Amino acid sequence: MAIAGKRRYTGGLVDVAAGQISREIFVSDEIYAEELERVFTRAWLFVGHESQIPKPGDYFVSGMGEESVILCRDREDRVHVFLNSCRHRGMKVCRYDEGNTPVFTCPYHGWSYATDGKLVGVPYFREAYHSKLDRSQFGLVEVAQLEIYKGTVWATWDPSAPSFLEYLGEFRRYLDLALDAWDGREGGTEVLGGVQKWLIPCNWKFPAENFSGDSYHNISHRSVDLVGIGPSGSGRRDMRERLIGRRLQICFPDRGHQTGAYVLPNEEPTPPAYQHSPVVSEYFRRCEEQRRERLGAWGRVTGAPGELFPNTALHPRQPRSIAVWHPRGAHRTEVWRWYLVDADAPPEVKDFLRQYYIRYSGPAGLTEQDDMENWNYAHAASRGTIARRHPYSYEQGLGFEVENYEWEGLRIPGTVMDVTDSKSSEHNLRNFYRRWAQFMDANSWDELATWRRRP
Amino acid sequence: MADQREAMAQLFLERDVENFLYHEAELLDERRYEEWLDLLADDVRYWMPMRRNVKLGELEREFTREGQDVNWFDEGKDTLERRVQQILTGVHWAEEPLSRICHMISNVQLLAVTPSVLEPADVTVKSRFLIYRNRVETETDILVGKREDGLRRVDGHWKISRRKVVLDQSVLLSKNLTFFF
Ligand code: FES
Ligand SMILES: [Fe+2]
Numbered sequence: 001m002a003i004a005g006k007r008r009y010t011g012g013l014v015d016v017a018a019g020q021i022s023r024e025i026f027v028s029d030e031i032y033a034e035e036l037e038r039v040f041t042r043a044w045l046f047v048g049h050e051s052q053i054p055k056p057g058d059y060f061v062s063g064m065g066e067e068s069v070i071l072c073r074d075r076e077d078r079v080h081v082f083l084n085s086c087r088h089r090g091m092k093v094c095r096y097d098e099g100n101t102p103v104f105t106c107p108y109h110g111w112s113y114a115t116d117g118k119l120v121g122v123p124y125f126r127e128a129y130h131s132k133l134d135r136s137q138f139g140l141v142e143v144a145q146l147e148i149y150k151g152t153v154w155a156t157w158d159p160s161a162p163s164f165l166e167y168l169g170e171f172r173r174y175l176d177l178a179l180d181a182w183d184g185r186e187g188g189t190e191v192l193g194g195v196q197k198w199l200i201p202c203n204w205k206f207p208a209e210n211f212s213g214d215s216y217h218n219i220s221h222r223s224v225d226l227v228g229i230g231p232s233g234s235g236r237r238d239m240r241e242r243l244i245g246r247r248l249q250i251c252f253p254d255r256g257h258q259t260g261a262y263v264l265p266n267e268e269p270t271p272p273a274y275q276h277s278p279v280v281s282e283y284f285r286r287c288e289e290q291r292r293e294r295l296g297a298w299g300r301v302t303g304a305p306g307e308l309f310p311n312t313a314l315h316p317r318q319p320r321s322i323a324v325w326h327p328r329g330a331h332r333t334e335v336w337r338w339y340l341v342d343a344d345a346p347p348e349v350k351d352f353l354r355q356y357y358i359r360y361s362g363p364a365g366l367t368e369q370d371d372m373e374n375w376n377y378a379h380a381a382s383r384g385t386i387a388r389r390h391p392y393s394y395e396q397g398l399g400f401e402v403e404n405y406e407w408e409g410l411r412i413p414g415t416v417m418d419v420t421d422s423k424s425s426e427h428n429l430r431n432f433y434r435r436w437a438q439f440m441d442a443n444s445w446d447e448l449a450t451w452r453r454r455p
Numbered sequence: 456m457a458d459q460r461e462a463m464a465q466l467f468l469e470r471d472v473e474n475f476l477y478h479e480a481e482l483l484d485e486r487r488y489e490e491w492l493d494l495l496a497d498d499v500r501y502w503m504p505m506r507r508n509v510k511l512g513e514l515e516r517e518f519t520r521e522g523q524d525v526n527w528f529d530e531g532k533d534t535l536e537r538r539v540q541q542i543l544t545g546v547h548w549a550e551e552p553l554s555r556i557c558h559m560i561s562n563v564q565l566l567a568v569t570p571s572v573l574e575p576a577d578v579t580v581k582s583r584f585l586i587y588r589n590r591v592e593t594e595t596d597i598l599v600g601k602r603e604d605g606l607r608r609v610d611g612h613w614k615i616s617r618r619k620v621v622l623d624q625s626v627l628l629s630k631n632l633t634f635f636f
Contacts, residue, residue, distance in 0.1 A: 369631040373630075
């Protein structure tokens with residue numbers, strides 16, 4: 001549907017056509033409360049990875065929006081996501097981060113829930129309730145829809161939301177870049193032990209837009225590039241494909257997902273990376289070779305940071321990870337970062353990647369540290385009465401997007417901006433906010449599932 | 456007599472190790488990062504696990520594992536040197552302008568000495584830290600926890616051969632870890 005006219009957000013506070021976005025959407029407490037409802041209860045959110053709960057009774061406490069949820073595997077091996085709040089008086093039924101349990105027993109008055117969410121224990125059921133409480137009505141609140149995609153677990157509170165695969169649309173191919181094994185086999189990744197969790201004083205949309213494709217912020221990382229932490233010793237990454245391929249920004253206007261990517265020339269092998277040790281470089285050399293064989297022309301595409309709407313960031317290549325920007329009020333974000341490796345990679349390769357990941361990303365990561373400083377003070381300096389009157393500029397590349405982009409015989413799905421020569425564009429960022437504004441204005445998924453209305 | 460000699464040596468060693476830790480804190484707080492690096496053995500391991508909330512009885516899962524899991528830090532001297540170089544580029548925005556940092560070190564306990572207190576070559580020392588960081592205008596972090604260090608005698612000086620940092624937080628309350636523990 002063409003969104004015509006001015007609604008509060010679309011064409012109002014978020015004026016994508018003009019490339020201007022009001023600071024209010026970042027700093028207003030009132031808008032924040034509205035987005036918890038309109039964005040976070042309706043979108044699909046990343047919850048965790050199946051490899052975190054391999055056995056029946058295993059659980060991992062995660063979050064959706066501001067709220068705590070329990071990801072667990074029941075006795076019949078089915079995976080569930082429940083709101084972590086007792087139906088009696090709201091107590092958090094699980095205050096551990098992970099573990100294995102036959103039941104979740106509420107610490108307050110002792111209601112207990114099986115791992116399939118059913119209320120199975122009520123103290124003084126006969127005496128105090130005269131056996132009248134209908135226990136079947138008081139199971140843990142479960143998400144409306146859940147999908148396990150190549151090991152990753154996604155959920156939404158909205159029963160009317162499209163299925164996860166429909167929500168993904170063609171962006172699926174780019175999500176696969178993060179979830180398939182390095183040699184192109186489907187799935188095949190697992191998460192390393194330990195999920196990093198930390199707080200940043202900024203609105204969650206600062207990191208979300210950064211991962212959407214802020215190709216302009218290289219100066220942020222000048223210090224790490226000078227020092228060099230790339231696996232081959234220089235820069236911050238190790239991606240020679242940058243030098244020979246096309247650098248693209250790709251987005252899906254009807255879905256709100258976007259990513260960067262590189263496309264290699266036809267016939268050109270993927271340049272060697274990770275020349276750090278014979279075992280590691282040989283592993284990646286072999287994987288790249290097999291990937292090209294397995295995937296054909298699509299094997300020429302390699303991933304770069306992306307954002308799956310609204311708050312899941314993908315780092316498909318270096319360092320391979322998934323981050324969730326959990327909103328914690330308008331002015332604070334709690335980041336959770338999971339790191340991925342090929343499940344069957346040799347231990348030396350996993351160990352090498354693990355060390356590289358943590359010196360790159362997270363609060364101790366030499367790269368991510370500088371991002372967070374910028375998000376922190378960009379947010380802080382945007383809160384003032386005068387500051388709020390002046391919208392941010394998102395005008396890079398306005399009007400230069402290309403549909404049906406093709407290079408050397410390979411068509412790239414999505415709306416594409418080739419930034420090889422222009423260096424940077426903000427079209428992925430505009431795409432993120434266009435979708436965000438649609439979520440804020442739309443009253444139902446009927447309005448949001450625009451692709452269903454195409455002739 | 457021998458007992459007393461050993462007790463004296465123990466006292467002397469404790470003071471010596473304490474002084475070393477205070478000196479180290481001084482170098483960090485005075486931003487003499489390169490001199491600080493000289494206190495680290497070339498094969499130093501610098502490890503700070505993350506922590507989980509787990510049930511009593513499953514406490515072995517409380518800490519992420521060195522050399523296996525994702526940790527806050529799990530690195531050697533090379534990466535630590537790069538951290539120092541990064542601060543000294545003058546464009547490491549997370550430490551530019553520099554933070555004001557104060558390390559309070561206390562509860563120093565010698566846990567092990569080899570081969571003996573009379574001829575200490577390696578010691579294991581545990582301490583508490585309270586790190587105050589203030590930067591830009593009002594941004595303030597207070598980080599509290601324990602350290603367990605391996606110190607090694609090299610040419611008549613102590614070098615840090617191992618540092619385990621146990622921060623008493625689960626979700627990290629600071630936006631970054633651009634300083635040293
Ligand atoms: S709040 Fe859980 S039993 Fe009362
Ligand atoms: Fe960045």
